[in-house]
Amino acid sequence: MAEIIVPELAESITEGTIAQWLKQPGDTVEKGEFIVELETDKVNVEVISEEAGVVSELLAAEGDTVQVGQVIAVVGAGSGSTASAPAPAAQSEAKEEVKATEAPKTPVAEETTNEQDRTIASPAARKLAREKGINLSEISPVDPMGRVRVQDVSAHGSAPTTTKAAPPSAASATKEDDGRTTREKMSRRRQTIASRLLEVRQNTAMLTTFNEIDMTNVMALRSRKKDKFFEDHDVRLGFMSFFTKAVVAALKKYPYVNSQIDGTDIVKNNFYDIGIAVSTEGGLVVPIVRDADRKNFSEIEANIGELAKKARDNKLALSDMSGGSFTITNGGVFGSLMSTPILNGTQVGILGMHTIQKRPVAIGNEIEIRPMMYVALSYDHRVIDGKDSVGFLKTVKELLENPEDLLLES
CATH class of the missing domain: 3.30.559.10 (Chloramphenicol acetyltransferase-like domain)
Incomplete structure (x- = not known):
């Protein structure tokens, strides 16, 4: 087993963002092959795998901020498929499929799954939401950029079951619905x-x-x-x-x-x-x-x-x-x-x-x-x-x- 670690980037850079996973769980990876692309405030950096094997787990999702030295993926022994794995938006669900020891997922409506996939959340927040049976799309994050974190899930889970996030105001709902505005997350750079x-x-x-x-x-x-x-x-x-x-x-x-x-x-x-x-x-x-x-x-x-x-x-x-x-x-x-x-x-x-x-x-x-x-x-x-x-x-x-x-x- 080998861990994929965020490398030293530069003297003044201590963190980056997962821009794109080039490999998915179940994919075969060769020694020296690129596995992930990191975006920093200056350039994009492709990280290689130091060992050959099969990608067994991704520990961060696209869009997540990661620190230098952080473990972001695990490559295990064996051979796998070079076919494309689930879409990047469904990485957290893909992790579940390669963990044989975990309980099967509860079937959900396809529309609900898509909503959760589109929600920007840290891996830890996704895991906690699954454990609590909470739909990520129903959580109102504190982060002004809209990213759901563990504390948001905890706060949502501790609230009474009858309590729901306040609906958007009529003005904001109208703006979103009539296409007069388009919301776009700023890139890390x-x-x-x-x-x-x-x-x-x-x-x-x-x-x-x-x-x-x-x-x-x-x-x-x-x-x-x-x-x-x-x-x-x-x-x-x-x-x-x-x-x-x-x-x-x-x-x-x-x-x-x-x-x-x-x-x-x-x-x-x-x-x-x-x-x-x-x-x-x-x-x-x-x-x-x-x-x-x-x-x-x-x-x-x-x-x-x-x-x-x-x-x-x-x-x-x-x-x-x-x-x-x-x-x-x-x-x-x-x-x-x-x-x-x-x-x-x-x-x-x-x-x-x-x-x-x-x-x-x-x-x-x-x-x-x-x-x-x-x-x-x-x-x-x-x-x-x-x-x-x-x-x-x-x-x-x-x-x-x-x-x-x-x-x-x-």
Whole structure:
């Protein structure tokens, strides 16, 4: 017999959520084969079985929060079926079928069973509800997210048999029934993103300074070089490599922007691991371009392309996302003209790029139409003063308006 245990995920991650069971009770599993997918606030992690055998028991259901080191399944000896087991929603009932020593289940109407299956509940709560003969769908949980826990079952079971949960108000019933609203449980990643963004706003002295960049020269350079660049390096020349190199040069000039706070200390980073925000269906993730100061344009573009593909395919590893020193986010790809980016984790600076828009600007005594981009630097004022923040953004602007200088400065 072998236990499937939630592995160490990362230094700052102590729990995850069962996203999907890849094996069901009765299924054969080979040594090293994936058995479950865990969702953390950063990435999804597939857990393997260390032994070959048959899945005999699942100790957590999809949607349950599990801790590092927790036993979530048991693999026994023997051979079983590779056919698909009961649907994920009926995992708790599937457990009963593989336990020969337990009493047979009392037949229930199919409609009642489906209602219970759709109810989000911890394995312990399901077990207690079965023992007490309580229908999970009749329980009113305390959890605002709607998850039924053991204490909810206990409270329901101790109430008089004539007592029922209060029916929903006429207003809420009408909203649910007429289709005017749709209730959707937030994914674990979305909950964590929300929590961390709120934490950043509450625990930092965040300010934002803005500037605008005339993209004429960098666009002209890119237009001249992109075909030869692709021919030589088999990767497309985009704007992100220019911005990354400009950011590295500015960070070297203003090192406090490349730092973080640790208690009463300011820790200045002597490395340049630049996070590039990527939007995925599950939310925003920030994979890291390591040692961006040591990479040339083609290496940066290739690195960004690889990380973006892994993000879209949900294949990012925790090592791809940990330890960044500064972040770049590009709302311009969605058409954003101007925004205030929020700091990423313990970093004290983040650069926001925006859409390129042709606007009339004064060039000497003449008015010309130029491709302009607003850029924003959000920073932690506890570490960075206005002089450094404005100087940093001005350096980025000047380098991008004179892109040949990037070869010398970065």
